[in-house]
Amino acid sequence: MINAGSPILKLSNVCKTYEMKGRQAVQALQNVDLALYPGECLGIVGQSGSGKSSLAKCVTHLEQVTSGEIWYHGQEITRLKGESLRQMRKQIQMVFQEPAAIFNPRMKVGMFIGEPLLNYKMMKRQAAAQETRRLLERVGLSAMDADKYPHELSGGQQQRAVIARAIGLRPEIILFDEATSALDVSIQQQVLDLLMELRRETGVSSIFISHDLAVVQQVSDRIAVMHQGRVVEVVDSAKLTSSANHPYTRSLMSSALSLRELKDDMQMRERVVVLAGSR
């Protein structure tokens, strides 16, 4: 859809192997090639253990790639260190699955959100506090929440606070790793709406990882399907059901339960029963 121009982030031939003491090494990523274009949202789906999180960690330097390159704006970033790594992180932010674990239990929510602004010296303390309140409201929380401790927020509120922190830095890329899996559907929907709104407003690029095909399809432009450490195919999300042809993708789609289909089914059956009864 927005595939025009050069990619903002490009993975080529990335491999990640976890060495395990006394056990066989795990090849979490094998020759992964992927590109993310400006303003795009790239979805990644796949079975548990297929390497989705590993990919995100490699991009954000939480893990060192075993081989291959990752290019960000034409700069190879897998060997960055120290200050340049810090500067890169400002541009590539990440939202994790378990929001509760991200919070320093002894830091109030306001400070949590304002901290990056101070760390990158983007503004003075006073201004940061102002900005924090703005961000809180932006993600649908109240400015009052700044004075709360993290455990005083609900899961959905926590996840929104995490997003507020990530967007505060105005990064170019945000990675979401199972960012909504811990939330129930209605709150998940709120967060997804927030994401789509943000994209519209700021044009931020994002990578959205989830095992829920339907959710990914809803937010992303393209979907990469991972299976056993490889990207087996990349399809346009709009054309997912029609154009996906890898057998794994198809099995994923077929196992997913669909409420709508169920409803249709049941209504159909009921009608049959009614018809039969009336006969």
Place this chain on the structure above:
Amino acid sequence: MTSLRGGTTSLLVEMKNLSVSYKEGVPSLRDVSFSMKPGEIIGIVGESGSGKSTLIRALLGLLPVGGRYTGGEIIFRERVLLRDSQQDWQGMRGKRIAMVFQDSGSYLNPIRSIGSQYVEAIRAHLPMSRKEAWKLAIHTLARMGLDDPERVMHAYASQLSGGMKQRTSIAMAAALEPELLLADEPTSALDVTTQNEVMNQLSRLCADKGTGMMLVTHNMAVAAHMAERIGVMLDGRLVELGDTLRVISNPDHEYTRKLLEAVPELEGNHT
């Protein structure tokens, strides 16, 4: 068994105006009432923190630390369970009412093998020798689609994958063919394929043994797929309870409608 199940008057569970609250906090269950027939499957959905887990743990008399019954009663097989609390459940748990917890692995003792706990649980209710209990356990595990039940029996919880632990728990709950099975998000740790497999096992149990089941889940589709009736919880209240088709096609409550709208659907046809 069959005779008990037959009559319409013989309810499996009846809950009347049950209220539960934690320490100083607001009540987590407020005036919840419903009844359930033997062999019936009820799905419970609702917002996180709405009291779903509290509800089914209340049915087992095992409220989380700090939880208190503040009103109402539970009647199981015409017997009032909430008279003097703990005593009422003696001999019920495990045998007649069984439970599968959400994060099932953590409900197993980490320093005892699965086998020893399984055998212990069986022998707590049935007059069986160790050997017989072991055999029964192996049999039930195999039925849950676990390839190597002997290995599972000898393993410790930490040596099993999430999916294996979950299926083990279900097997432990099912072994004694309880009259009521309480399942709190039994498939959340499983990927879609395994999830389907486990759900099939559970429905078969209900069909074969006449076990009534209460299934708590986030996943509307799963609830709709499994349950005959669906209940929706909000803020500790059971705001809606009705036949599955009616609830998903024609919800009464505003919140149910919101919930249904939020369910993500794969776009396009793929079959």
Place this chain on the structure above:
Amino acid sequence: MGRYIVKRLLQLVAVLFGITFLTFLLTYLSPGDPARLMLMSTGVTPSDELVRQVRSELGLDKPFLVRYGTWLGQVVTGDFGTSYKYDRPVLDVLMARLPATLKLTGSAMLLVILISFPLGVLSAVRRNQWLDYVIRLFSFAGLSMPSFWLGMLLMLVFGVQLKLLPVMGSSGWNSLILPAATLAIPLIAQYSRQIRAVMLEETSQNYVVGARARGVKESMIIWRHILPNSLLPIVTLLGMTTGALLGGAAIVESLFVWPGVGQMAVDAIFTRDYPLIQGYVIWMAVIYVTLNLIVDLWTHLRDPRIQLDVDV
């Protein structure tokens, strides 16, 4: 497991090395000339000439590290030198008295285990009931009382007032009761408190709820589920407290004229019997370290959760 044992043994060697080094360093730093002290213990008023001679005989004029090496060589072969006071090999003096100390600390430990476990379990099971409050009150009081003070009170009550138990010496089992109790009471207090905490911690674990849900009897849950799980941290703690026990023995032994190494060590300090002090310290440290190693190995053996190659 094998690798873990080897690793721990290597660590043990390093620690033992450190222990001997520190002990030697202390002696080295201590005032007084060993040669002179040694001569004096034989009743001779030493002349400077003689002292010089003995110094070179003993190798005291050599550099520090050389002396340490020589000394370590002797220590490794069990030669801790000769006690100034007793004029006998240190090892003999220690070995003659060690059984009394082991008897005392052993029975104290036994008391601790026999009493603190039931108290702790009871306190946890009856959480926030009057029994729990009584036990907790006792445990805070026991923890806060100087052991020698307690010992004197016990002497006064059971020895002098009631004339039930002897107040001193080591004749017969009944003379063991008061010193062992004095040593044990603060530890019982500490343990019943810790056992309670660990038990409560374990009780709130999901596996307990799981066992209840499976209909396992409450008594079985306590004995077969909670207690085995609580045992691991508690045994580790018990290992650590042998230190407190051995140290406390010095005080209690002095108070009750118990003929163990603790009392001997205190005497040795006043008589400046350096070789004896050295021997004592090294032995106590070795006992302590070895016991803790055993505890660690046992814990590792017992707990399937612990990954053996994790360095803590």
Place this chain on the structure above:
Amino acid sequence: ACGNDKNSTPSSSDATGKKAGVDASGAAGEDKKSHLNVALFWLGSSLDPAEEWNGWTLTRAAIGETLIQFDEQMKIVPKLADKWDRIDDTTWHFHIRDGVTFHNGNPVTADAVKKSIERSISLNERGQSTLPIASMTAKGQDLTIKTTQPDASLLGNIAEPLFIIVDTSADTSKFKSEPIATGPFMVTGYTPDQEIQVKKYDKYWGGAADLDTMTLKYIKDDNTRALALQSGEIDVASNVGRSQKPLFQDKTQYTIDEIPSLRTQFVWFNTTHSLLSDVKVRRAISYGIDREMYANTLVGGQAAKGPFTSALPFGYDKITGYDYEPAKAKQLLDEAGYQDADGDGIREKEGKKLSLQLILNSAYESDSVVAAAMQSQLKEIGVELELTSYEDLTDHQKSGNYDLALTSINTGITGDPQYILDFYFKTGAEWNVGGYSNPKLDELIERLHSEFDVEKRYALAAEAQQMILNDAAYMFLTYTPINIVSKSNVKGATMYPIDFYLLDRNIKVE
């Protein structure tokens, strides 16, 4: 000072009491052995009488005996020797009692006695200096001793328990734990530092004792000793602390016996110390403490003048000691040039504080109380005293690592002034650890050696004491009382002013 009673046992009641006692115990002994637990306040690390002071333990426990001994009036009376006389200035003759046997049954002959004395002398320096023996000849039961020089104090010296007669033909290497001597009790078990087990020696020359067995437990702490007595673990204890005495006032339960002892509590000045080399400072300190109060209020007994108690006839009346005169003390310190310039209450001279270290024995209540009192009184005259306690002072005193040393010693151990003067005050003497030296005093002490006239000896002693006092080389504080507390059913415990003795064959339980 020569006793020569013929064929007499030490006490006449002995002979008769013996037969009755044996019969009585013989009859009852079958069912019930009589046993006694006794507390010792001191126990060395061995039982060999030739080493250190261990002999004292053996005489206290009635295990070992000397040729002659002191009685309750400090008179010399026969023991293993029943007769003795001085043949000339340097020759003495002893007749060894017939029929005495060692614990192993061997007869005690003059030769055995000779070898035993030789052993003590060769193994113990103290023996070499107290008994200047040139030669000994033994013949049957007769022992002749020739000294190198006239020795007026030989009798007293040979009565010191160092010269307990042991059987040198036995395995002497075992004497550390099982000495073979001649007393009414023999060792059956010994745990170093803890206790001695004894049983009666049936063939004791004075008749077997009433008691069958005794356990002598070493309890060094006053407090524990008292507690043990109260709890009934021991039946007899000596030297019960002053603070504990009120606990034993009930006459139906306990017998308390207290007499003035020959112990003098005193202080060495280390005269080699720069501050204490000045006699004015020493005198000032001597005036700065209140002996009367110590004796009356703190520790009991009697305020001391010189080294010898008034119980000893060595010239106590003829000397002048120090009284408590703080004003005089201050004046002396002023004269010596010590002023408190910096106002901290402690005087100093040329920047050097008048601060001294007193070492003392931690086990003795009276010492620690007096030390603390001295500390507070000396502070009033501007002298700071730091206290350091040790289990055993010997090493510290001998190493010279102290300023003042406080302890109690038995100054009457030989029944004669010579020994103490020789060993504590003479220049370079073994126990003159403070480096005190006065040639005139040395000369006086020398003269004493060859003065056999008792009155003249005592006059010389008084003169010597006054010299020491004038030089303020030592401080004499109190004469300690000595006590025995026993259960009221214990009979036959006798108080001796000299603490060589505690038990003898007469001890029994009723």
Place this chain on the structure above:
Amino acid sequence: MVMKIRAYLTQRRLFIFLLSLTTGWIVLALIAPLLAPHDPLATNFAKVLQPSSPEYPLGTDQLGRCVLSRLLYGARTSLLLTFMMIGIVFGLGVAVGVVAGFLRGLVDTLLMRLCDTLMAFPGLIFAIAVVGMLGPGLFNTVVALSVVWWAKYARMARSLVISLQQKEFVTAAAFSGARKIQIISRTILPNMLPPLIVMAMMDVGGMMLSISGLSFLGLGAQPPDPEWGAMLNEGRRYLQTAPWLLIYPGLAIFSTVIIFNLLGDSLRDVLDPKKNTV
């Protein structure tokens, strides 16, 4: 805000109460010279071993010294010394632990083996050794105790640092652009201090008992300095004849230690933000 504070206070009544008791003791120790009716060293030989009287509220000892005054001055030694020691031990231990936990590698190994060695000496026994070699005295005692004591804190601090580093919120702090030093000071330290502080509070009692135990053996404070353990040691002979010489110092130690233990216990709750909200 005011509401919050008030609610906080009522909820933490026990803590506040204990805190004021503690402060009370400390203040007492500090102003001992103002309160003490007598010079703690002044003897009065006319009045030895007197039971309590208006002149000597808690009686006198064997030298006629005022027990109350000695207790008050003793509080300075016992209490302030203990505080100082815990402070030193805490600071040193935490610093070493943080360094070891952060740098890992060789530095960590060396420091931890040193700690192992020190911890291999049971505290009292090491103190006995040091005092045995260097001679009795309060200073030596205290040095000896702290030489081994800090190792415990170092170990605990290190394991806290390491386990905290594994926490996702530390990773998250790195994502927020925090530098290493900021991560330590803002994220790791605030999270590791509370358990350490609780441990220190509990240790105040332990340290005090150790110091007085050593004084009791005659190895710690030397006469005439008033220190509670030493007072007990001097008074032990009068256990039956003048029991107040034992009762008061014993109670002083007992009450202080129990207060600190309870304080540590309730501090645990106070420092926990989860239990701390209203």
